[in-house]
Amino acid sequence: MQGKLIGSAARRGLWLCHGCSLLCQVPGDEGQWRCPRCAAGLHKRKPHSQQHAWAFLLAALISYIPANLLPIMRTEMLSGTQQDTIMSGVVYLWQSGSWPLAFVVFVASVLVPLLKILSMLLLLVTVQLRSRWAPRQRTRLYRLLEMVGPWSMLDIYVVGLLVALVQLQSLASIKAGPGALAFGAVVVLTMLSAMKFDPRTIWDALEDDDE
Amino acid sequence: MSDMSSRLENRSWQHPVVLACHECDLLQTRPDNARKDMQCCRCGSRLPCQGPDQLKPSLALLLASLLVFVLANVFPVVQLEAGGTRLDTTLLGTAWQLSQQGMLPIAAVIVLTGCLLPGLELTCMLYLLLPLMLGRVPAGFARIIRTLRLLHPWGMMEVFLLAALVALVKLAHLADVHAGIGLWSFFALILLLSGNASCFDTNLLWERQQACKAN
Numbered sequence: 001m002q003g004k005l006i007g008s009a010a011r012r013g014l015w016l017c018h019g020c021s022l023l024c025q026v027p028g029d030e031g032q033w034r035c036p037r038c039a040a041g042l043h044k045r046k047p048h049s050q051q052h053a054w055a056f057l058l059a060a061l062i063s064y065i066p067a068n069l070l071p072i073m074r075t076e077m078l079s080g081t082q083q084d085t086i087m088s089g090v091v092y093l094w095q096s097g098s099w100p101l102a103f104v105v106f107v108a109s110v111l112v113p114l115l116k117i118l119s120m121l122l123l124l125v126t127v128q129l130r131s132r133w134a135p136r137q138r139t140r141l142y143r144l145l146e147m148v149g150p151w152s153m154l155d156i157y158v159v160g161l162l163v164a165l166v167q168l169q170s171l172a173s174i175k176a177g178p179g180a181l182a183f184g185a186v187v188v189l190t191m192l193s194a195m196k197f198d199p200r201t202i203w204d205a206l207e208d209d210d211e
Numbered sequence: 212m213s214d215m216s217s218r219l220e221n222r223s224w225q226h227p228v229v230l231a232c233h234e235c236d237l238l239q240t241r242p243d244n245a246r247k248d249m250q251c252c253r254c255g256s257r258l259p260c261q262g263p264d265q266l267k268p269s270l271a272l273l274l275a276s277l278l279v280f281v282l283a284n285v286f287p288v289v290q291l292e293a294g295g296t297r298l299d300t301t302l303l304g305t306a307w308q309l310s311q312q313g314m315l316p317i318a319a320v321i322v323l324t325g326c327l328l329p330g331l332e333l334t335c336m337l338y339l340l341l342p343l344m345l346g347r348v349p350a351g352f353a354r355i356i357r358t359l360r361l362l363h364p365w366g367m368m369e370v371f372l373l374a375a376l377v378a379l380v381k382l383a384h385l386a387d388v389h390a391g392i393g394l395w396s397f398f399a400l401i402l403l404l405s406g407n408a409s410c411f412d413t414n415l416l417w418e419r420q421q422a423c424k425a426n
Contacts, residue, residue: 009231009238016231019357020417021259023231037417038353093381101380104373139234139254150367153324157305157374158381160321164300164308165291165382172385176314184320195364200236203254 008200008207010044017042049198050124056193057120063185064117070179073159077172085179086110086155108154109183116152116190119145123197130205142199149191156184232256259414266419269410270344273337276403280333283368283396284326288375293386301393302326302371329366335359336411343419352420356413368404372397 009016013026015033019040026033026042033042071083084092086109093102119141126133159180166174228241232251239252249258287299300308302325310318335355342349349355375394382388 007238008236010236012238014231014238016233019353021414038356040353040357096384098380101377105377136254139256143234143256149364150370153367153370154374154377156317157321157371158377160305160309160317161289161300161374161378162381163312164305165289165298167298168293168296171294175312176309176317180314180317184317188320191364199234203235
């Protein structure tokens, strides 16, 4: 493999600037350096990436429970009040016959947040154990995570739009429920967790063993 | 600048053919016949590459985006008619209604991700690009480029577009709903922005900046 021949940039004292992507030659691991081009602080890896990623992930995991149990939307109609959680919203769409839409909402609001949390757990645990298992697949997983991150915001926007539109005093009105708060928190926290994680740490375990 | 850190002087590795992967840190050489999209040979991620200079189309797309951005936020996205009353909403109206119901954090997230941060990103890009095209380096160049990088993941206008479509379908059996000018503007905006994403290149901006400084 070509990778083994050349090795990581960090091993050669070359650090990528987080601010402007310039490859900088650093005299030694000790000391703090600044990028010659943009003057941002240079770091070999994102500083404290694992601690921060774990912290955000655990917070997301905790918020995930109320996000799914509490109602995200309350519909008041002449016929009575109806409370919707994320899952019951999907079920309602499915039963009313809009299957493609039910599928989209199910993927964006149920599947994606859950898979995001599980994948982040997998990445963090394997990096912590300095695992050499499937680094290429794990990097790909990380890339996917970053890409789908914002799409779980879908339900928050939908609730917001419904709340703003359906305000027909006596006929029907929709209010956002406490579940929406928790769900929004899950989306933001998992995004932060993924941003803090440094995929290069996946490969560092392999590099160190080669030495 | 803290006194503990020292700025490196001209020790940067500006070798034109050597680059490091952003995702696995592998040091590799750029092939002579480098195409527009290169992949890291170890982890398969996209490598930053020297494409053709497309800053001019980027400027045009940015100016158009800014115009459409205003339209998208001023005109209603979805309109609803029921029982003789007519209701419509924009992204900001949505956030306003939520904040009235005591859902201030959610309202803040919607305003930030749907309007404020993408808007700021657009303005930052224009602020960098316009003076550079005229041969001047804008003040705070490095800081703005760093801000751009922070802002980028939080722009979620395409998610809002999908959400508006979902809301339209959900409401279709309750009342008479129409897509407003805002929705079409969002659609156009996303096309313009993805066009811009393939032209706008911070590496090229840095090269321009260095060239302007040298003159």
